[in-house]
Amino acid sequence: MKIGILGSGLMGSKLGLLWARCGHDVTFSYSRSDAKLARLSQEAGAAHGSVADAVQGADAVLLSVHWSNVADVLDRAGDMAGQIVLNCCVPLDDSNTDLVVGTTTSGAEELANMRPDTRWVSCFNTVPSEAFLPVFERREDSPRPQVLTYGDDAGAKEVAGGLVRDVGFDPLEAGPLRTARFVEPFAMVTAELAYAQPGGPALTYRFDKLG
Template sequence: MKIGILGSGLMGGTLGTLWAAAGHDVTFAYSRSPAKLDRLARDCGGAAGTVAEAVEGADALLLAVHWSRVGDVLGQAGDLAGQVVLNCCVPLDEDNRDLVVGTTSSGAEELARMRPKARWVSCFNTTPSESFAPVFAARGQITAPHVFTYGDDAGAKQIAGGLIRDIGFEPLDAGGLRNGRYVEPFAMATVELAYVQPGGPALTYRFEKLRG
């Protein structure tokens, strides 16, 4: 599968690298440092390019930028008509402290308003990036942790689910984009658990329904 990574920080860099290791054709785009894109591409056998080049012909895109940069990257990406876009952004302020969208809307819904022709599905935004490599390394040896997915396009969710499993996680369907109003604040709880409380940031979670 051809995947365009829009954002080269911890989320985009790590997921793109692991998808390349899983056999996907990955193109990294959007960074203040072209050298960083080149390094990511070189280290995993992928490619580096512009946002337009990453979008062209992609089977799926990952949007992995700070909320303050969303408008800029989408401006370079075009209308994204028919494109499957995995969104791992949380709508945080510049200090990464408070949500700037919530209660009556969500980051996921705002993105869908910005690019209504795209096939949006949110995922990975409540899971610390530090957990990705350990889970990937332990694929098949541990019970797969969950990753919330939410979106209104069943086909996009299916594609996202396959990519989530490639990393070693299991997708957990949390409903439609509207449910981002409840899922995105949960990301702040995982920040507390991963980065504030002791034990390190490689946090995972799994929900189980008890039967009988």
């Protein structure tokens, strides 16, 4: 699968690297440093280029930028009509302490309003990036940790679910895109547990129903 990475920070770089290790054709883009993109592509055996390069012909795109950069990266990406985009952004302020969108709408819904013809799926935004490599290394273990996955396009969610499984998680169906109104605040809880509480940031979760 051809995957474009829009935003090569902690989330995008780690997910792109792991998907490349799974055999996907990955293109990294959108970093403050061209040298970093070159290093990432060399490490992953992947490509790097402009946002337009990453989007062109991609079977799936990962949007993984700070909320303040969303408008810029979408301008560079174009309309992405019909493309599947996995969104792991949380709509945070510049200090990364407060949500700037929430409860009556969500960052995910705002993105869908900006690009209504794009096939949006939200996932990975409730798991710290520090967990990705340990989970990948234990991907044969069972039960697997989960990733909340939500959106309005069933086909897009199916593709996203496959990419979630490639990394070593199970996708946890969490309903339509409007679920983001409650998941994005939950991401703040997982951040508190990962970064402010003892035990280190490699936090995972699993929800089970008791029959």
